[in-house]
Structure formats: structure tokens, C-alpha cells
Amino acid sequence: MSTAEQDQRAIFRDYIDAVGLQAMAGAEAAGLQASEWYALSRISAAGGLTSGELAAGTGLTTGATTRLIDRLERAGYVRRATDPADRRKVLVEAVPDALGEVEAAVAPARRRIGEVLGEYTPEQQALLFDYFSRAAPAFRAATEEIRAATRKKAATRKKKER
Amino acid sequence: MSTAEQDQRAIFRDYIDAVGLQAMAGAEAAGLQASEWYALSRISAAGGLTSGELAAGTGLTTGATTRLIDRLERAGYVRRATDPADRRKVLVEAVPDALGEVEAAVAPARRRIGEVLGEYTPEQQALLFDYFSRAAPAFRAATEEIRAATRKKAATRKKKER
DNA sequence: TGCATTATCTGCACACATGCAGATATTAGG
């Protein structure tokens, strides 16, 4: 590996670390646990999920998911609605107004990054936003990859314990 | 707010969200809680901290910090060393080898983002890395700002409870 | 209609992170 390549790795690692810590702090400021923040993100991205779908996505049991929804609902971030087509199902939807709370948690980062972005030309800014829009799906895919691997590892460990 | 501005807000929000979720998944894969990941990041960034400094940084009590260090030590991420100048102090240092574990958790993101970056010209890549190196400190500052505000809010709430 | 299946919820137990108060060890100041 060239030294330039190493530098890039270090810069990237440092950057990811900083963004990640910022996001965690934001979640904490919004009063959300990691699992809750993850669930809320999925719910709002999908425009609503059933309890079961959420359980599958988070890797939690259905029981734990019920409690997770309880907490999000009590905090005002989501609401329950019964699926009219199948009344056993519970549709969990994000409450639009409450997302402002999450938005507020990101505000400091937005302001500070805004200052950084202001130092670039409009053309350069456009490039950076192009990157943001392409990188987001890539990060989401990486997240699923990591979670899948983690779950697999946990399952293997459990199997060995028998 | 113009629609273009709104678009930018949405893109940025989405991007932060995706990076944050990825980081959390990485932390989970490494077997670390959010607070532990945050602590480890501070320790390795500072090249070693005392227990007290870590307590101040995380906002935890000294007792809780002792347990936090216990967990990180047991997991092999850090080691304790007594400060030769003041033997009351405990220096907490990151174990270099173990950081590979954390590095591995970031690997999927690095690979996928590498693919995205590969679609840009070398000049554009240079710009993006320039941004990374400038944005990281900005995100760290935002993190401290959020944490300070969160702690203040918690203190106020506690005061009202009396 | 009756029974199996599915979706969600509830009761119980457990693990674990954290705060608080007091204990221990070390240093600093008189």
C-alpha cells in the first residue's frame, strides 16, 4: 500500500468515525437508543412498516419489537394503525411532526458543515452533493451487509453453545 | 426556503442518517455499545486518557467509567497502565492490534464507498478527500455541541424533578 | 362452521449499564 493510499484510508476512517459519533450523539439527544433510531429510520424510509416486517429488519423477536414500538409511540415518533386488509397486522407509521425533533438533533452538524461547504465554489458544492446522494445508498447497503454478518455470527455462536 | 435548498437538506439528512446507521452497525459488529465506541474513539484519538479524563469526556460518573473501562479491557480493546508520575491515575490506552477489529467493521463501508469514489475523476476524488479532512473536525465539534446541550437538558430536567 | 395458521401482545425472568455512596490508595501541603 502506498503512503498516499494509507493517508486516504486514515482520512476516510477518521471522517466516518466523526460522522458516526455525531449521529450517535444526535440520536441520544433525541432520546433514542441505537435500535430505536435504526427502527425509526427504516419506518420513515419505507413510509410505514408492519410490526413483523420491523422485527425482521431489526433482528429482534416480535415481543421485543412490540416493546420497541411502544417506546417509539410513547415518545411520539410513530403511531400504530391496523391494516384494514388484515386486521391482525399493525402498521407502524412515522409521525411527520415528530421528525422535526430528529432534524433538530442534526442541526449543529448541518450548520457546521454548511460553513465548510461555503468555502467551496458552487460547482464543487454540486459535486459534493452528488457524492452525498450516491454515498447514502452505499452506506445503507454496507449497513445491511454488516448486520447480516453480525447476525450470522451470533447464530453460529449460539449453535456452538448447545 | 427554495426547493433546491430543501433538496439539499433532504440529501444531507439522508446521508448523515445512512452514515450514522452504518457506524452503529459497525459498533455492534465489534461488540461495542454506543458509549463504549465513543469512549474507544476518544482514547485512540488522544493516544491514551486517564480514567478521570474519560469520565469528563463521556459525561459518566467515575464509577460508571471504571466499569466502562472494565468492559473495554475485557474485550481486549484497551489496557490499563498506572501513570508513573501520579500512581493514583490510571492511563487507558488503546490496544493497537484490537483496533483491527474495529477496522474490519468499517471494511464493508470502505469497499462500497471505494466503488462510488471510483466513478469520479482523480481531480474530483482529491476534492472529496479534501472535504473529508475538513468535515471531520466540523463533525467532531458538532458532536461536542450536541452532547453539551444534551447534558445541560438532562441537568435541567433533574433540577425540576426536585 | 370448525380448525390450523398467522400477527401481535403480555407476563416473567434475566442481563447489564449506570448512579450513588463509601472504601482504598496516593499525593500535596502544613
Added chain:
DNA sequence: CCTAATATCTGCATGTGTGCAGATAATGCA
């Protein structure tokens, strides 16, 4: 030296997130 201050650790209690097993409600099929 003796005492106060400082840094960390330990015992205890508490809140909370989660799994598991069984309960409840709704659907689908024979």
C-alpha cells in the same frame, strides 16, 4: 509526619432492553 485532597474502585440498588413461552385476536382453508 499528619491531614486534607485527589483518583480510582467496589457494593448496592435501580431502570431498562431483550428473549422466551404462552395468550389473544384475526384470517384462511377444508
